[in-house]
Amino acid sequence: MPKLSDQEKEARRARVLEGARRCFARYGYEGATVVRLEREIGLSRGAIFNWFPSKQELFLALAAEDNTRLQALFAEEGFDALLEAVTEHEPDWLAVYLEFGRRLKADPGLRERWIAISPPEARERSRAWIERGQASGDLRGDVSSEEIGQFLGVVIDGIVAQRALGFDPPASDVVLRFVRDATQARGGNRDGGG
Amino acid sequence: MPKLSDQEKEARRARVLEGARRCFARYGYEGATVVRLEREIGLSRGAIFNWFPSKQELFLALAAEDNTRLQALFAEEGFDALLEAVTEHEPDWLAVYLEFGRRLKADPGLRERWIAISPPEARERSRAWIERGQASGDLRGDVSSEEIGQFLGVVIDGIVAQRALGFDPPASDVVLRFVRDATQARGGNRDGGG
Numbered sequence: 610m611p612k613l614s615d616q617e618k619e620a621r622r623a624r625v626l627e628g629a630r631r632c633f634a635r636y637g638y639e640g641a642t643v644v645r646l647e648r649e650i651g652l653s654r655g656a657i658f659n660w661f662p663s664k665q666e667l668f669l670a671l672a673a674e675d676n677t678r679l680q681a682l683f684a685e686e687g688f689d690a691l692l693e694a695v696t697e698h699e700p701d702w703l704a705v706y707l708e709f710g711r712r713l714k715a716d717p718g719l720r721e722r723w724i725a726i727s728p729p730e731a732r733e734r735s736r737a738w739i740e741r742g743q744a745s746g747d748l749r750g751d752v753s754s755e756e757i758g759q760f761l762g763v764v765i766d767g768i769v770a771q772r773a774l775g776f777d778p779p780a781s782d783v784v785l786r787f788v789r790d791a792t793q794a795r796g797g798n799r800d801g802g803g
Numbered sequence: 804m805p806k807l808s809d810q811e812k813e814a815r816r817a818r819v820l821e822g823a824r825r826c827f828a829r830y831g832y833e834g835a836t837v838v839r840l841e842r843e844i845g846l847s848r849g850a851i852f853n854w855f856p857s858k859q860e861l862f863l864a865l866a867a868e869d870n871t872r873l874q875a876l877f878a879e880e881g882f883d884a885l886l887e888a889v890t891e892h893e894p895d896w897l898a899v900y901l902e903f904g905r906r907l908k909a910d911p912g913l914r915e916r917w918i919a920i921s922p923p924e925a926r927e928r929s930r931a932w933i934e935r936g937q938a939s940g941d942l943r944g945d946v947s948s949e950e951i952g953q954f955l956g957v958v959i960d961g962i963v964a965q966r967a968l969g970f971d972p973p974a975s976d977v978v979l980r981f982v983r984d985a986t987q988a989r990g991g992n993r994d995g996g997g
Contacts, residue, residue: 701908708902714967720970756973760978765961766960767956767958767959767962768957771956774901778957790984
């Protein structure tokens with residue numbers, strides 16, 4: 610087997626991930642057989658599993674990619690940008706998360722890994738975004754930053770679940786309107802003209 | 804086969820539904836085979852499918868039961884009671900919804916039936932609850948009742964998804980605090996002491 614340069618290795622790894630993402634979205638987690646992964650990625654099973662030891666590891670790597678990207682988006686641009694990104698994800702791909710969820714539920718060890726999928730520094734940056742908002746008086750200060758994060762997580766998971774199941778969630782501007790009123794510090798009376 | 808009285812019929816139907824619910828929660832939708840349904844319900848397949856022509860119809864009947872109960876709870880007691888009920892549902896049962904979701908997504912005809920699962924009068928009562936709140940000045944009036952309903956649906960679906968995947972959603976009082984601020988009319992300044 611010829612030696613690959615670091616750049617070629619990175620490109621190969623990216624190709625495996627992109628093909629696997631398409632394959633999962635198209636056939637679902639269970640339906641993404643080795644034969645289908647080979648076909649969609651365009652590499653042999655030997656080459657694929659050289660990079661990721663199992664289908665599960667492939668999916669976890671993709672979920673880690675998503676998670677890192679979304680956490681960064683939130684930490685840099687805020688909830689609006691995060692909501693936008695989630696709204697742009699393909700429903701077929703989101704459905705793979707729900708399907709994979711059965712495994713998470715059945716396997717506590719896997720769930721631990723899942724929770725650790727987002728690097729601590731990414732979570733820390735997200736928390737810092739909320740705390741800056743609280744310090745500046747934009748976000749409410751009468752609840753903890755963790756509680757704000759948890760509530761935003763529920764809203765995002767609700768949108769993801771609705772899209773993954775093939776339903777249309779409410780328009781982003783409607784969602785944002787409620788989320789802002791739930792999380793922002795109150796400057797005035799909304800019903801008045803504040 | 805001996806004739807059953809109407810009362811016996813109703814009891815038989817309820818027994819089939821209860822057993823099927825346990826079986827789905829225990830083995831998942833796909834895993835609930837006819838043999839397992841027979842064992843969990845304690846009736847032969849002939850007797851079971853005499854009431855519901857297929858496994859899919861059995862699940863739809865259970866989902867309709869849930870939906871009717873939750874809509875009534877919301878219309879009579881409000882969002883707090885609905886949230887409480889969803890928090891009490893077994894995660895294993897909620898996970899069946901997510902699993903069934905793949906079918907909904909793949910089958911537009913089934914999705915139409917799913918949307919129609921909640922009787923129009925139940926939805927109407929839920930809408931009336933929101934509109935009464937708006938008229939009395941408890942709920943915000945600067946958005947439509949439909950938008951409030953959609954947002955509450957996102958929150959509930961987020962809680963359901965988190966529980967179905969085996970995670971712990973935030974405590975109900977935390978969720979309610981944000982939801983109230985998102986949906987209630989503003990009388991005063993939260994950060995002050997209003």
